[in-house]
Amino acid sequence: MLGIRTLRRLVGSLRRRGRERDPDDELGFHLAMRIERNTREGMTPDAAARSAHTRFGDIEEVKTAMRKANRPTLKQLLWSPTAIGAIATLLVTVGAGMWFMGGPPGTGGDHAAARRTAEALLHPGSAGGQVQGAVIMTCVVQLDGACTDIDVVESLDTRYGLDNQAAEALAKWRFEPGARHDEPVPVWVTVEMIFTLR
Amino acid sequence: MGQRKRDHLQGALDLLLLRTLNTGGTMHGYGIAVRIEEVSREALRVEEGSLYPALHRMERVGWIEASWGRSDNQRRAKFYTITSGGQARLAEAQEDWTRLVAGVTRVLKFA
Numbered sequence: 001m002l003g004i005r006t007l008r009r010l011v012g013s014l015r016r017r018g019r020e021r022d023p024d025d026e027l028g029f030h031l032a033m034r035i036e037r038n039t040r041e042g043m044t045p046d047a048a049a050r051s052a053h054t055r056f057g058d059i060e061e062v063k064t065a066m067r068k069a070n071r072p073t074l075k076q077l078l079w080s081p082t083a084i085g086a087i088a089t090l091l092v093t094v095g096a097g098m099w100f101m102g103g104p105p106g107t108g109g110d111h112a113a114a115r116r117t118a119e120a121l122l123h124p125g126s127a128g129g130q131v132q133g134a135v136i137m138t139c140v141v142q143l144d145g146a147c148t149d150i151d152v153v154e155s156l157d158t159r160y161g162l163d164n165q166a167a168e169a170l171a172k173w174r175f176e177p178g179a180r181h182d183e184p185v186p187v188w189v190t191v192e193m194i195f196t197l198r
Numbered sequence: 199m200g201q202r203k204r205d206h207l208q209g210a211l212d213l214l215l216l217r218t219l220n221t222g223g224t225m226h227g228y229g230i231a232v233r234i235e236e237v238s239r240e241a242l243r244v245e246e247g248s249l250y251p252a253l254h255r256m257e258r259v260g261w262i263e264a265s266w267g268r269s270d271n272q273r274r275a276k277f278y279t280i281t282s283g284g285q286a287r288l289a290e291a292q293e294d295w296t297r298l299v300a301g302v303t304r305v306l307k308f309a
Contacts, residue, residue, distance in 0.1 A: 033228040065251035
């Protein structure tokens with residue numbers, strides 16, 4: 001017999017699949033309509049399909065832009081009552097071989113893993129000793145505590161790769177999953193990683 | 199492309215989409231694109247790569263609402279409707295556009 005947790009995961013997974021299918025269906029409808037129109041105007045079925053796809057361009061690129069457009073802005077996140085779940089701050093102090101890291105509030109006791117991740121990814125001097133400040137990211141904390149859909153909303157540094165390193169570190173964090181009315185739900189969170197030179 | 203130019207293009211696209219939905223009622227993305235092409239006598243062509251991200255962005259900020267339904271030919275399609283917030287935004291955007299066009303016209307005439 002399926003346990004309640006398994007059932008919830010199954011329902012969550014089906015919902016996620018539904019959301020992922022929507023852009024395909026929407027764009028598929030558009031292409032089908034364009035092909036029909038091309039055919040009505042006298043093109044052969046092959047030519048009609050080719051013309052519609054050429055006109056549309058890169059479907060994956062459009063889907064990526066749609067996903068990005070669907071993400072809430074930082075302002076919306078901060079003011080949204082459903083997104084209060086966890087606003088985590090990770091402090092990383094970069095010095096001559098010295099590290100300090102405060103774990104994100106609400107994490108499931110996996111600070112050690114987070115610390116190891118950061119040590120592996122963030123090397124003192126990797127930013128040429130030039131960069132300090134904050135990278136602000138958003139992500140969705142899934143029911144298993146993993147972060148998905150990570151997006152850098154305020155960049156600190158692309159030259160030395162601190163943005164990428166921060167996102168890679170965040171991908172390895174594990175959160176306490178969010179809940180609404182005692183039901184576990186995926187939640188949007190903002191995460192600020194602060195890099196300080198010492 | 200500079201940020202300001204992107205903003206102007208995005209503003210113009212928002213204006214076209216909101217206006218089309220305001221007069222056309224509930225429409226799917228393809229219908230909106232075709233309507234803009236036809237009304238502009240094919241002077242304007244909305245690229246699909248801009249159209250759908252714009253619709254999703256406007257849905258997120260509450261200017262339009264979306265729901266799934268069946269098209270005339272019984273295909274599953276996503277339909278959009280303008281909201282009262284979208285109508286308020288449309289009024290502002292139309293004023294901005296009119297001011298911009300008037301300014302450019304004056305420069306072309308008198309500068």
